[in-house]
Amino acid sequence: MKQTINSITISPKVVYSQGYDIQFLGLEKLHPFDSCKYSRTWRVLADRFGDRLIANSLAPLSPVTSEMLQVVHTTDYLKNLHRSHFVAKSLELDSLGFLPISILDSRVLKPMRLATTGTIMASEAALEFGIAINLSGGYHHASAERGEGFCIYSDIAIAIYSLRQSQKIHVDDRVAIVDLDAHQGNGLARIFYDDPSVRILDMYNQQIYPNDNHARERVDCSIPLLSGTKDDRYLGLLKDRLPAFLREKELPKIVFYNAGTDIYERDLLGGLKISERGILERDRFVFQTVSDLGIPLVMVLSGGYAPESYRLIADSISDVLQTWNN
Numbered sequence: 001m002k003q004t005i006n007s008i009t010i011s012p013k014v015v016y017s018q019g020y021d022i023q024f025l026g027l028e029k030l031h032p033f034d035s036c037k038y039s040r041t042w043r044v045l046a047d048r049f050g051d052r053l054i055a056n057s058l059a060p061l062s063p064v065t066s067e068m069l070q071v072v073h074t075t076d077y078l079k080n081l082h083r084s085h086f087v088a089k090s091l092e093l094d095s096l097g098f099l100p101i102s103i104l105d106s107r108v109l110k111p112m113r114l115a116t117t118g119t120i121m122a123s124e125a126a127l128e129f130g131i132a133i134n135l136s137g138g139y140h141h142a143s144a145e146r147g148e149g150f151c152i153y154s155d156i157a158i159a160i161y162s163l164r165q166s167q168k169i170h171v172d173d174r175v176a177i178v179d180l181d182a183h184q185g186n187g188l189a190r191i192f193y194d195d196p197s198v199r200i201l202d203m204y205n206q207q208i209y210p211n212d213n214h215a216r217e218r219v220d221c222s223i224p225l226l227s228g229t230k231d232d233r234y235l236g237l238l239k240d241r242l243p244a245f246l247r248e249k250e251l252p253k254i255v256f257y258n259a260g261t262d263i264y265e266r267d268l269l270g271g272l273k274i275s276e277r278g279i280l281e282r283d284r285f286v287f288q289t290v291s292d293l294g295i296p297l298v299m300v301l302s303g304g305y306a307p308e309s310y311r312l313i314a315d316s317i318s319d320v321l322q323t324w325n326n
């Protein structure tokens with residue numbers, strides 16, 4: 001499909017590095033998290049698209065700098081990330097607290113900092129090419145002074161501040177976060193609590209972690225769901241609420257889409273009952289709605305804990321690449 005955003009023909013970009021995977025000492029067995037879904041997704045896409053994928057991909061070369069981290073996170077928090085026990089607790093993997101910090105940093109935190117660079121790159125690519133997908137990121141539970149729920153750095157917040165710093169967007173420009181991960185995006189709501197330029201739509205299972213009422217009050221469009229919610233209701237609510245949210249007052253200059261696949265019916269943590277088809281339809285609807293309004297879109301993967309997650313993600317991205325790459 002030939003479609004333009006800001007008079008540029010949409011040409012989706014995929015941001016990925018081999019350094020995204022988190023894999024060591026059986027971590028993947030301690031946490032119900034496929035920590036290699038990033039490379040698995042990439043391999044499926046590489047098989048399907050070959051050189052076309054390579055031609056439309058970007059690779060982050062270095063982890064996000066500490067200067068950039070300090071723009072969003074407190075000095076005390078970043079200092080504490082040099083202590084093994086603090087890091088293990090923030091990851092909710094307390095049993096790893098005995099490991100030297102150098103190992104935790106190189107095997108877990110560094111891939112997350114690299115993915116944060118990826119989200120910054122994807123946000124810049126979205127402004128330039130209309131659509132960009134970072135095959136990682138979406139750490140929506142991390143707040144300025146706290147990591148939780150396997151989220152250490154707030155990559156989306158850092159990317160927003162980075163776009164402002166480089167004057168790719170103005171500080172008053174409207175930015176939208178569309179958070180469709182099964183969990184409430186409490187960290188982002190807390191970071192942007194007093195920043196009305198950033199508008200947040202959050203659709204999540206209200207019966208699971210994190211149950212953050214303070215954060216919930218900040219969300220501009222909150223769509224709490226019950227465990228067991230199925231496709232019809234889920235997609236009905238999304239189709240009803242998303243277009244109005246985006247159109248309210250002025251259109252956003254950019255949309256960050258937190259596309260967690262933990263809404264999947266076989267996910268171990270999400271508690272929702274959305275089918276494979278339902279996830280594809282959700283993603284297709286978000287991409288089409290945002291693009292039809294002429295707004296650049298950056299997607300990050302966020303949660304998704306089932307063994308099938310990588311395939312669901314690859315199917316959605318394949319659909320995007322087939323729709324817009326001519």
Ligand SMILES: [Zn+2]
Pocket residue numbers: 181182183260262302303304
């Ligand atoms: Zn989640």
